[in-house]
Amino acid sequence: MRARALALVALVTGTTAAPATAQGVVGQIGRFYDDGGWTFYRVGLNRPFIGPVGLTYHGDYLSRAGDGEGSFIGAGIDVTAFRTAQGPYAVAGLGGGIAAPHARSYSSFWGSWSAGAGYDLLPAPFLTFGAEVRWREISLDHRGGLELAAGVGLRFGGRSGGKPARMPEPSRPVAREWPQPSVPAAPASSALSPLPSAPAPSAAPASVGSAALADSVVETATEMMGRPYEYGGTGGDGEGFDCSGLIQYAYRRHGVTLPRRSTDQALQGRGVTRDPVALRAGDILTFSSSGGPVTHVALYIGNGQFIHSVTGGVQISLLSPEDPYGRWWYQRWVGARRILGA
Secondary structure, eight states: OOHHHHHHHHHHTOOOOOOOOOOOOEEEEEESSSSSSSEEEEEEEEEEEEEEEEEEEEEEEEEEEEOOOEEEEEEEEEEEEEESSSSSEEEEEEEEEEEEESSSSOOOOEEEEEEEEEEEEEEEEEEEEEEEEEEEEEEEEEEEEEEEEEEEEEEEEOOOOOOOOOOOOOOOOOOOGOOOOOOOOOTTTTTOOOOOOOOOOSSSGGGOOOOHHHHHHHHHHHTTOOOOOOOOOBBGGGGGGGGHHHHHHHHHHTTTTOOSSHHHHSSEEEEOOSSSGGOTTTTTEESSSSSOOOOOEEEEEEEEEEEEEEEEEEEEOOOOSSSSTTTHTTTEEEEEESSSSS
């Protein structure tokens, strides 16, 4: 386990990444169970790295639990995998600093590695609550033990000094070329049933719903690849997007006006069967993190893929129960709306 953790951190920290923007701050408090126990406090900065991988840079302070003397001060870096807005993730890290394990004099040095898993909850778009469990090894006095932590985080958007680098545009075969996932159909009462149809007072009429127009909307959205997530962002003046801001921007560029909020966009056009083979490029996919109201929207681009703005920025995901990252979204997919055409 130790060799794997060290290899993972070395691989990520030794790779050159495109410029990215910090996506949140997090604070943790917990207990390291070794030699009577240590209480630790951690403050860190989260940022996306590449794909489902993220980085957290943090400062640490450990003090001996109870009345005993001793403390550790240091910093470290964690690598997380598949840490989305809500749900489980894997984590591994390296750290080090100075210590006074038995007195008040910081005369010793220490290094550390850890590996484990965590779970995040998203009660609000800008707020997270989470918990982690890890196994940690500290070089000083060969300490090792279980580490439990709870924390709170604040998510935010923003942008770096220049325009984000554009990622290559993916190929977009038509949707009928993608086989339907072999999963049982949801019952009529399930929260995964399509949302009821509603009139689209602000959408373009069906006469403009050509495949060429849908391709243009998709192309506009994919040109925004690499833009950071920004709560309330609509892409103006080079800023980032939130999920509904990206959809509104892509359609507005081609003369189609949509509401600003994801819950309102989920009532536009007409409902489409929650079946991947029934989807067309340009359809709006709707998601719910709790099985209730719609909390996220995305744009279907064909071939089982959709583009959306999430914590890691504007990116493409796969709508499939077999894909490790796409599975999270597939399980929270509640419907689709067709804006263009019949």
